[in-house]
Amino acid sequence: MRLTLLKRMLLLLLFAAWQQAQAQNNPASKDYLTIENYYKVKWGFAGEFIDLWKANHYPLLKKAMEKGDIIRVTTEVPMLHAGEDTRWDFRVTIVFKSAVQAFDANLTRPYKKQLYPDTAKLRKDEQHRFELLISHWDVLTDKIDLND
Template sequence: MKKLTVTFLIVIASITSLSAFAQTAPASGFTIENYYKVKWGHADEFIALWKKNHYPLLKKLLEHGDILSIKAETPIIHSSEDSRWDFKITLVFKNEHLAFDYSIVDPYKKQLFPDQEAYQKAEQYRFELLLAHWDVPVEAVVLP
């Protein structure tokens, strides 16, 4: 009975240790945050176009396993004009190579958007709404 109790306690301690490690270990994959600063008054329009024209491509990459997660955020209030951003997408790619292979969406463009002329025109307009766009590769910092 004592052996069973000791074994049980060791298993519980191991599970607890693994759980604590999982909370502090960096996530696998390669993470990039995409920031978009849009002309004043056009953020909702930009986000709607992004959801219509770019998000379906990212969902295909997610289904295929090239992207591990997609997260979208917008600030509740704006900061100063020089540091303002309107829309942020956090993408976790399977690896660094896929994160910088901009052609990985090409096979899905014609499949999802058969009218390529309309798609190109909508994408051109979406980028005309931008004042700035920057991508930031980030890594997790393990905290004690």
């Protein structure tokens, strides 16, 4: 746990420095930060995983959008098959207002009790959602201007 917090803090510092450099090079640019979350689920359980994600995680992200910390959340599923080594079943793209929000471990915590008064049920559902996972990875993305 301590190592994870340390990693998050380091990433936050790196991205804050990167954003500052980007803003200096292009003062009109937004400081938005985009992260794609990929989920590879056990065969036959993608629908159940997505249902649990929609019920237990998406409402928290919507609250953060209402507050303005998250700009946009989009989800996608692949339409064609892929090899087992490259397949993913669910992608969530989150555009954060800034790196500060993106790496804030407490971003959605204030909304949990409000949205999920039965914390034991939430914990059990979230445990099951993660039991369905084979792997999960996050990709930090940046747009490039092809006209430059």
